[in-house]
Amino acid sequence: MTENPRSSWVPQGVDVERPSAARIYDYYLGGGYNFESDRQFARKAIALLPSLPMIAQQNRVFLRRAVRFCVQHGIRQFVDIGSGIPSVGNVHEVAQQINPEARVVYVDNEPVAVAHSRMMLSGDPRTAVVQADVRDPDSILNAPETRALIDFDEPVGLLMVALLHFIPPADEPKAFLAQYRDAIAPGSYLALSHATVEHQPAITEQVRQLYESSQNPMTSRTKAELEVLFDGFDLVAPGIVFTSAWRPESPEEVGDDPERSVIYAAVGRRR
Ligand SMILES: C[S@@+](CC[C@H](N)C(=O)[O-])C[C@H]1O[C@@H](n2cnc3c(N)ncnc32)[C@H](O)[C@@H]1O
Incomplete structure (x- = not known):
């Protein structure tokens, strides 16, 4: 997208000067819903870790595999929190390829992500978009759009892909995850992916520090x-592994060195 930070798709009140995780990630994926501040940030991050676009792609591939896994295990409804700016192969597209009846509520707290999602999905009765913060489960679980599409007596696919690394320990993710767990039926699935500096620490820690200057430390x-x-979920095989190693569809998808994806991925089944 050419530089026009006030073009029609930009909602009021968006801070275009301070990079946001949603827009930086959109740049890594080759999208056009980002501003100069996001692009400058992303270029600095890529200079530190040139594989970042590949890391983002592998994360998307994990998301799609996790959605397919859920649908193949009977899931017909998803709540995708931290869904981001729509990209190639969004959750409803992947799910509906297998089950055309599948329903998806997309949730993000970033106004550009929400505006673009609404624009793309308007008129689709099997999807909805909620602007809310993952740390406030009530605002997501009880949003009218969620209540209209999701039947909490039936299992749900709860997705938090590349989201929780934006939640500091002080915000107690374990506590709010327990609220989601208690709201969803046994047999539901939680799929998440999460950055780590456990591997390549010298470089990944520098990238982590760079994010301190963004809207999303x-x-x-x-x-x-x-x-x-x-807690309360049984991890499905292969447990917590790097994104490319989670149920790859071919050996080529894993590559020689899955640790290079620097993002852990896992899916758990609610007991
Ligand atoms: C790296 S993107 C991941 C997008 C998508 N889930 C994927 O994996 O392709 C992270 C998303 O989480 C959103 N996010 C960050 N903090 C959030 C919060 N507290 N509540 C809801 N969304 C949040 C960001 O706005 C961004 O869109």
Whole structure:
């Protein structure tokens, strides 16, 4: 998108000067819903870690595999929190390829992500968009759009893909995850992915520090810290692994060095 920070798709009140995680990620993925501040930030990050666009792509591939896995295991409805700016292969597109009846509520707290999602999905009765913060489960679970599309007596696919590393320990992700867990039926699935500095720490820690200057400071978590977030869920095989190693569809998808994806991925089944 050419530089016009006040073009028609930009909602009022958006801070175009301070990079946002949603728009930086859109740039990594080759999208056009980002501003000069986001692009400058993303170029600095890519200078530190040139594989960032590949890392973002692998994360999207994990998202699509996790959605397919859920639909193949009977899930017909999804709540995708931290859904971001729509990209190639969004959750409803992937799910509806297998089950055309699948329903999806997209949730993000970033106004550009929400505006673009609404623009893209308007008129689609099986999807809805909610602007809300993952730290406020009530505002998501009880939003009229959610209540209209999601039947909480039936299992749900709850997605938090590349989201929780934007939640600092002080905001107690384990506590709010327990609220989501208690609201969803047994047999639901939680799919998440999460950045870590456990591998390539010298470089990834510099990227993490760079995000301090964005609207979304980043927290790294270890595999053990992620396990704790799945309290009340049974991890499905292969457990917590790097994105490219989560149920790859071919050996080429994993590559020689899955640790290079620096993002852990896992899916758990609600007991
Ligand atoms: C890296 S993007 C991931 C997008 C998508 N889930 C994916 O994996 O392709 C992270 C998204 O989380 C959103 N986000 C960050 N903090 C959030 C919060 N507290 N509540 C809701 N969304 C949040 C950002 O706005 C951004 O769109």
